[in-house]
Amino acid sequence: MELLKEMAIFAQVVDSGSFSAAARQLGIATSAVSRHVSRLEAHMGARLLQRTTRSLSLTELGAQVHAGCTRMLASAREVNALAGRYSAQPTGVIRVTAPIVFGQMWLAPRLPLFLARYPDVDVHLTLVDRTVDLIEEGEDLAIRIARDLAPGLAARPLCALTYVLVASSGYLDAHGVPATPAELANHRCICLRHAELGGSWSMQRGAETASVAVPTRVTINNSAAVMAAVEADGGIGLVSDFAARAALADGRVRPVLADWQVGDPHRRMIHAVYVPGRHIALKIRALIDFLAASADV
Numbered sequence: 481m482e483l484l485k486e487m488a489i490f491a492q493v494v495d496s497g498s499f500s501a502a503a504r505q506l507g508i509a510t511s512a513v514s515r516h517v518s519r520l521e522a523h524m525g526a527r528l529l530q531r532t533t534r535s536l537s538l539t540e541l542g543a544q545v546h547a548g549c550t551r552m553l554a555s556a557r558e559v560n561a562l563a564g565r566y567s568a569q570p571t572g573v574i575r576v577t578a579p580i581v582f583g584q585m586w587l588a589p590r591l592p593l594f595l596a597r598y599p600d601v602d603v604h605l606t607l608v609d610r611t612v613d614l615i616e617e618g619e620d621l622a623i624r625i626a627r628d629l630a631p632g633l634a635a636r637p638l639c640a641l642t643y644v645l646v647a648s649s650g651y652l653d654a655h656g657v658p659a660t661p662a663e664l665a666n667h668r669c670i671c672l673r674h675a676e677l678g679g680s681w682s683m684q685r686g687a688e689t690a691s692v693a694v695p696t697r698v699t700i701n702n703s704a705a706v707m708a709a710v711e712a713d714g715g716i717g718l719v720s721d722f723a724a725r726a727a728l729a730d731g732r733v734r735p736v737l738a739d740w741q742v743g744d745p746h747r748r749m750i751h752a753v754y755v756p757g758r759h760i761a762l763k764i765r766a767l768i769d770f771l772a773a774s775a776d777v
Contacts, residue, residue: 484552486520489513490528491549498536520545570763571600578623581703582750583607586722587623587771594770601763614755620764622753623771634756636768639775641748643672645681645736646724650713652734658716661690661740668715669694673701681718684743707733718742750775 489506493513496502503510521528528542538546578587583605591603606612612622614633629635651668658664661683669681671694683690698714700706703723710717711727716736727733752768754760 483520483523486516486523487545487549487552489516490520491546491553493517493529493536494538494542494546569600570598570766572761572763573602573604574763574767575604575606575618575620576623576767577606577608577612577617577619577621579625580607580609581720581723582623582625584704585726590771590774593774594767597770598763598766601766603767614753620754620761621767624751624753625748626751627748629751629753632756633753635751635753636772638750638752638772641750642721643718643742644721644724645716645718645740645742646707646710646728646733647716647736648711648713648733651710651715652736654713658737661692661737664692664694664716664737667695669696670706670709670715670717671696671699672703672706672718673699682743683737683740685740689743690740 492505493499493502496505499513500510503513524541524545526541527539528545530537530539612619614622625641655667658667680691680693698709703719706717706719707723707727711732728735752771754764
């Protein structure tokens with residue numbers, strides 16, 4: 481770092497035409513300017529300036545060194561300007577990873593509005609159903625659905641994830657509509673294959689709770705696939721609310737036991753996870769803020 485300082489001072493001497501003029505420009509003593517130039521010459525092992533009482537001239541090596549110093553200072557100014565642009569407004573590419581179904585149904589539809597709001601930002605979205613190592617795989621942000629997060633990362637909760645029970649009108653017309661959680665035992669049920677969910681559904685209505693061991697011939701590890709089976713009159717499905725939202729709005733499926741809430745262990749939080757640090761890139765902060773603000777939309 482000291483060498484860089486000496487190079488910058490040497491370039492200022494040459495551009496100013498004298499040690500005293502350079503000292504005035506830099507706001508330091510003329511003797512300090514002379515010492516820095518002498519140290520640079522010692523480092524190079526040769527004289528860079530020919531000094532007389534009235535003028536300075538560059539040696540052959542000095543001219544080459546000055547050209548290099550000029551390029552270095554130009555690059556430094558470009559980097560400084562770049563930092564200013566990044567701190568002033570969101571700019572650049574954001575690499576984001578998210579679970580497949582959540583990314584398809586919740587995250588991807590929100591990106592066009594974000595990109596319209598921040599025209600200098602691009603998003604590279606990777607959808608994968610595994611825990612991505614942000615540092616190892618070069619991702620800026622991960623959307624994770626979990627009850628607990630691993631230590632060592634920073635996270636901001638975006639919204640709660642809940643599960644709902646849904647069925648098609650065709651199935652309910654043929655098999656009846658359950659009025660209580662206990663009646664689920666008499667229906668075909670489609671389960672999400674998840675270690676914490678299993679075939680026992682916990683329900684809650686106010687202070688009232690129920691836990692039902694549901695019969696199922698189909699377990700699926702993907703909410704979109706569960707919805708496809710439900711819409712094909714396959715039975716009553718337990719799915720994440722974001723996966724069922726469009727089908728409920730379109731009337732393709734109907735809610736089941738809507739006055740009951742699916743309880744623990746089905747409740748989770750959706751988090752935006754990123755590598756902690758003193759300075760979070762403005763583009764990443766902008767996306768996190770946007771997703772948090774649009775979570776209930």
